[in-house]
Amino acid sequence: MIPTVGSKAPDFTLKDQKGTTHSLSDYKGKKVALYFYPKDDTPGCTAQACNLRDNMQGLTDKGIVILGASTDDEKSHQKFEQKFDLNFPLLADTDQKLVNDYGVWGEKNYMGKTYMGTSRVTYLIDEDGTIAHIIDKVDTKDHTKQILDTWGIGSL
Secondary structure, three states: OOOOOOOEOOOOEEEOOOOOEEEHHHHOOOEEEEEEOOOOOOHHHHHHHHHHHHOHHHHHHOOEEEEEEEOOOHHHHHHHHHHHOOOOOEEEOOOOHHHHHOOOEEEEEEOOEEEEEEOOEEEEEOOOOEEEEEEOOOOHHHHHHHHHHHHOOOOO
């Protein structure tokens, strides 16, 4: 069942680009923006990641933890992190369990081709692990503002 606003966010345990293990339960008591993106080092995904990187201190000051997730592996995430000096975890969901648990894996169309892939969606998860908001029309160039506005916690 795809999680909805008001439901408990599915827990997970995944490694990031540095091999560090992260579980949603590790972040109990914090606001989490779990953002799903299609692929490392592509134009939209890079714009989104760099916007979050550039505003990380402000997000942290507002008590928000950023976790990126895609089906790319740790090595791909590591190259992406290093190339763009990213400053937050990128979760490697190589078995596609997380994208399936959150309902963001599905059929996509690009330039007349149909394929399976990850949709760009951000889940805002509150301090007790409940989904507070779902952003399914992501503004890759100003995702930080979108997260703050959706959560209603002001601007940086």
